[in-house]
Amino acid sequence: MLTKLTSLRRALLLTLALGAASPAAVHAVGTAAGTNITSMATIDYSIGGTATTTNSNATTVVVAELLNVTMALQSPTVSVAAGASNKALLFLITNTGNSLEAFTLTGESVLVGDNFDPTPAAPFIYFDSDASGDLSPGDTPYVAGSNDPQLAADGSVAVLLVNDMPAGLPDGEYGRSELTATSNTGTGTPGTVLPGQGSGGVDAVIGTSGGEAAVFGQYLVGDILVSAVKAQAVQDPFGGSQPIPGATIAYQVVVTATGSGAALGATFRDPIPASTTYVAGSLRLNGTPLTDSVDGDAGSFALGPARVAVSLGDLTNATGPQTIDFRVTIN
Amino acid sequence: MSKSTHVLRLAMLAAALGGASSALAQTADRGCIELKTVAEIQETYTDARGNEATRLVPAAKVVPGDEVVWTIVANNTCTTPAGDIAITNPVPQHMRYVGSSAFGPGAQIVFSLDGSTFAAPEALVVAEADGTRRPARADEYSAIRWVLPRPMGPSESLMVRYRATVL
Numbered sequence: 001m002l003t004k005l006t007s008l009r010r011a012l013l014l015t016l017a018l019g020a021a022s023p024a025a026v027h028a029v030g031t032a033a034g035t036n037i038t039s040m041a042t043i044d045y046s047i048g049g050t051a052t053t054t055n056s057n058a059t060t061v062v063v064a065e066l067l068n069v070t071m072a073l074q075s076p077t078v079s080v081a082a083g084a085s086n087k088a089l090l091f092l093i094t095n096t097g098n099s100l101e102a103f104t105l106t107g108e109s110v111l112v113g114d115n116f117d118p119t120p121a122a123p124f125i126y127f128d129s130d131a132s133g134d135l136s137p138g139d140t141p142y143v144a145g146s147n148d149p150q151l152a153a154d155g156s157v158a159v160l161l162v163n164d165m166p167a168g169l170p171d172g173e174y175g176r177s178e179l180t181a182t183s184n185t186g187t188g189t190p191g192t193v194l195p196g197q198g199s200g201g202v203d204a205v206i207g208t209s210g211g212e213a214a215v216f217g218q219y220l221v222g223d224i225l226v227s228a229v230k231a232q233a234v235q236d237p238f239g240g241s242q243p244i245p246g247a248t249i250a251y252q253v254v255v256t257a258t259g260s261g262a263a264l265g266a267t268f269r270d271p272i273p274a275s276t277t278y279v280a281g282s283l284r285l286n287g288t289p290l291t292d293s294v295d296g297d298a299g300s301f302a303l304g305p306a307r308v309a310v311s312l313g314d315l316t317n318a319t320g321p322q323t324i325d326f327r328v329t330i331n
Numbered sequence: 332m333s334k335s336t337h338v339l340r341l342a343m344l345a346a347a348l349g350g351a352s353s354a355l356a357q358t359a360d361r362g363c364i365e366l367k368t369v370a371e372i373q374e375t376y377t378d379a380r381g382n383e384a385t386r387l388v389p390a391a392k393v394v395p396g397d398e399v400v401w402t403i404v405a406n407n408t409c410t411t412p413a414g415d416i417a418i419t420n421p422v423p424q425h426m427r428y429v430g431s432s433a434f435g436p437g438a439q440i441v442f443s444l445d446g447s448t449f450a451a452p453e454a455l456v457v458a459e460a461d462g463t464r465r466p467a468r469a470d471e472y473s474a475i476r477w478v479l480p481r482p483m484g485p486s487e488s489l490m491v492r493y494r495a496t497v498l
Contacts, residue, residue: 030395031425031498037393041403041420043366045413045483056366056403063425063497066394098395193392205394 032153033065033099034200065198067183068096068207069103071215074133074158076265077174080219083167086121088135088160089217090128093181095151097207099199102148102184107161107177111216115173118163118219125179128158135160148184161217169221171261178216187211222261226315228268229254247330249276255322257315266315268324272306276328284325285310363409364483366418369402397497398429406488416479418491421446422472426495430469435491438477446473 031037041056074090095101105125109118123141127149130138139160140147149157161179169175186194190208198204231254236247243249253270257263272278283290283299290299290310298311308326315322371387378384390399403420407413418435422428433440441449444457444467455467477491 035425037399037423037425037497039368039370039401039420039423041366041368041418043364043405044415044417044419045364046415047363047409047411047413051415052362052364054362054364054366056368059368059370059401061370061390061393061399064392064394066396203392205392207394 030066030098030153031063033063033097033198033204034202035063036060037063062202063098064193064203064205065099065101065185066097066205066207067101067185067187067194067211068209069101069181069183069211069213070094070096070209071179071181071213073215073217075217077218077220079222079224079261079263080165081223082165082169082221085164086135086162087118087165087219088126088162089177089179089219090133091159091161091179091215091217092156093149093151093159093213094156095153096209097183098153100150100152101199102150103181104144104148104184105142105159106144106180106182108180109163109175109177111176111178114176114218116166116169116175116221118165118175118177120177121162121164124162126160126162128160131158133158135162163219165219165221171222173221175219175221176216177219178214180212180214183211185211220261220264222259222263224257224259224261224263224316226255226257226263226266229256230270243330245330248279248327249273249330250325250327253324255312255315255324257319258317260317263315266312268310268312268322270308270324270326272308272328275331277331278306278308279327279329282325282327283308283310284323285312286323287325363407363411363413364416365406365408367404367406368420369404371400371402372397373400393497395497398494399426399497400492400494402490402492404488404490405483407483407485410485412482412484414482416483418477418479419474420476420493421474422495425498427470427498428472428475429494429496432494433475433477433491434493435477435479436489437481438479438491441476441478442467442469442472443474443476444471449474449476 038058038060040058042053044053072092074092078087078089080087107120107124109120125142126135126139127142129140130136151157159179161177163177185197185204187210188206190206190210192206194204196203231252233250234241234243234247236242236244255268278301280292285298290297292301294300301308310324312322370390372390373385374388375383375385387400393399403418405418441451442455443449444455456464457467458464475493
């Protein structure tokens with residue numbers, strides 16, 4: 001038996017496994033709450049030359065619910081005019097725990113470190129139900145205790161914090177507003193155990209986030225107006241300018257910022273008209289070709305629905321007109 | 332003692348001759364070694380002098396990211412020495428082995444990627460999709476084996492240990 005084991009080991013000195021056969025799959029967030037992790041060892045031995053195999057007891061540990069949440073500000077600083085109403089900041093809340101969890105949302109606009117306090121709109125907090133990234137009629141107001149977001153492990157929700165701006169603010173002033181998401185099961189010092197309060201009655205353990213996340217966004221006052229003027233030229237396959245199938249429409253859009261202050265992180269987005277098809281590679285900014293993919297340059301083309309987008313950066317009066325060109329063909 | 336050893340030898344002889352009597356073979360298998368698996372986690376506490384210290388406490392509950400210390404204790408309950416000892420432990424589901432954590436006094440430690448073939452870490456190789464080969468990472472091990480190069484004496488206990496992280 002001894003010789004057999006030894007020779008077996010020699011034969012296995014070089015073991016090859018395929019990369020695909022790697023062990024347990026990696027979870028995005030973590031093993032689900034309530035999972036039993038069981039281990040059992042085996043011992044091989046021989047007594048008087050007779051081989052025997054014995055198993056150990058199976059020992060199980062239960063995975064508790066981990067309470068963790070992160071939040072990220074999605075909107076850059078929002079340019080506003082003094083006295084403007086319903087200006088939204090966009091946040092993304094993600095449940096980084098390992099079980100379904102509900103969160104309570106609160107907003108706060110009286111913060112230190114800024115020049116003025118925005119005035120919370122009523123309602124103050126909305127879900128970005130239509131995923132537009134801004135406040136729109138399809139968005140559902142949040143009501144604490146009534147429609148607290150229930151997020152699966154690794155699930156996320158986009159939330160808008162909506163403020164009005166006081167009148168008479170000078171250009172260049174910043175105002176902050178903060179969103180907080182709090183785990184409904186509990187918050188506290190990381191590592192605190194909440195016995196039996198997790199999903200399915202398992203213990204809940206407060207994670208590194210303390211069970212809550214808070215992030216602020218900010219508004220910048222400027223009396224700036226961004227306008228876009230669009231022109232089009234049709235060229236049909238027969239050398240004319242008839243809008244018939246096969247004809248090409250060349251669009252030119254000129255974006256201009258006028259006034260004081262800055263329009264921060266301005267992005268030009270234009271849907272491709274129905275019954276037309278975007279001409280690949282036709283996007284240009286100030287005459288410079290832009291690639292269609294989302295990459296190092298400012299432009300991109302995306303489907304579902306089809307649209308072109310160009311990041312224009314911070315626009316001020318001094319920036320001057322920005323000219324965007326692209327072409328479509330009529331189907 | 333000498334008589335039972337003699338019987339065992341006879342049993343082995345019968346097995347070697349190919350005419351193994353199962354009754355005799357079972358006589359030899361008395362389940363001499365008891366094996367126990369324990370799950371613990373390392374806890375930091377403040378001792379009587381006010382210093383920070385660590386201790387192992389039962390792993391009643393764990394959360395993703397926690398490190399569990401698995402200890403396997405073997406105890407030879409017989410009055411006969413046991414040889415050819417190998418303790419094998421698959422890395423539990425939902426866990427990942429912590430590199431260099433396997434420990435076993437006097438034992439040769441080998442690892443497996445597929446759970447059935449074992450080798451020393453330097454001999455474990457993974458083939459990537461593009462055909463290149465690289466050394467296996469510790470987090471890819473699916474089982475650990477401790478091979479004891481000496482017999483375990485009567486009433487002797489031995490302990491082996493490793494750590495694994497909850498995914």
